[in-house]
Amino acid sequence: MRTTTVRDSESGSITVRLSGLLSRTTASTVRAAVGKAAAECPAAVLVDLSGLRRDAPGQLTTLATASYRAHEVWGVPVLFYGGAADIARELVAYRSFVIHHADRDQALAAVRSYVPRWLRRRLGPVPANARAARRLVDEACTAWNLPAVREDARIVVTELAANAILHAASDFEVVVCCSSRYLRVAVQDASTVMPRAVEPGIEHGRGLHLIAAVSTHSGATRIRGGKIVWALLATDRQPNPLGGTVTS
Template sequence: MSGLLCALESPSPVGLIRASGQLSFTTSVELRAVLHKALAEQPEGIAVDVSGLSVDDDLALTVFSGFASSAADWSACPVVLFAPNPAIAEALDRLAINRTVPVYRSQAAARAAISEAPPVRRYRRRLSATSAAAAIARELVAEACQAWAQPDLVDDAEIVVTELVANGVRHAGGDLRLAVTRGRRFLHLSVRDGSPVVPVAKLPDPDGGQGGRGLILIDALAASWGSTPTSDGKVVWATLRLR
């Protein structure tokens, strides 16, 4: 057994995670995966219950500050902790983690802080898996870029979102959920679908197959991209650096 239990108990509007047991550099990988799963649900904020957490090395707690920085860059999603025991609270203060990840006494206080934070800047659209989906996605991306004073990003963002949507239409079927989010340093594009199959970038097939070619284009244009499992499938996402 790993000694760490962590689970996403409520995905939205606030992602509630409960973490208990022994946090170490090894088990922090599990915690980070749950944190990213919560972020993929596109919440208004993420609150982590650390009341049952202990550490064998205080530096393992930097998993929270590292994740909070990523969440801010990608989507400006606030991340907070609540109900630490005295030893954890002291370590969070000594390592200055509480300067970037606010810490509260209770879940109610954590939720209140998230509700008072500036709202996440995000455009959403549900898309039918049809040939028209990509054009609708491009329109939404262009609208978002113009609203956020990022006109130079429109062309690349439209190409990337076209490939994300096309991948979902081709492989997942069913409705897609598109989100365009402005973070601190990046524009974050994501398409959620009902298939758990992880996309893989592939070189062009000499026999004419198309699968995976669009992901190579995304890889060339995006600062980063990837896939995160969700409760009902996955989110395929890409980030582009703001200009």
């Protein structure tokens, strides 16, 4: 089973493309790929089934399980699209947990219609734009009625923007997205150097410790031509039973 992940900055979604045979031995690969995408708390996870085959009836429970877990743990909707006619027919049996669309355009239209809580802004690498990044977070928290996470979100975006300005020396993109569980604050830049926390007392790198202290989960994701550094803040401000930090 081959899985490919593609991030769409226009819709705020992540697409997971499945190619190969879905069987008892490859089910864990599929669940892991969808779960890893959902853990970043994008606006939605889209799963492309056009390259998927199965070796026996009943294997599609794997998709239902992955969709259910993404919603229950991360509050992220999973939308499936494409696939052979027999797969589409069998997915009807799992309609309580699986949303299936005929093609990618229909899936994206659904994302845009029911996941409006997503903002994006592209900024230049100048110090003043750390303030612009904070304004975007303020705008999001006010519009989405999230006063409890506003100050922590400002801390996160300040540190992420400052790191992008200092180290990437290129335009960077700030994305703020809210699922039913988390507010996601992320910065994408053109530097391929992954962030690294340092020991307390060293001038640079302390921001990652601060981000970890105020967020529920945080991580950095490699992408073509750069990286995305992100943090999740629980919207109910309750301790998350999973704990820890998610990285990829």
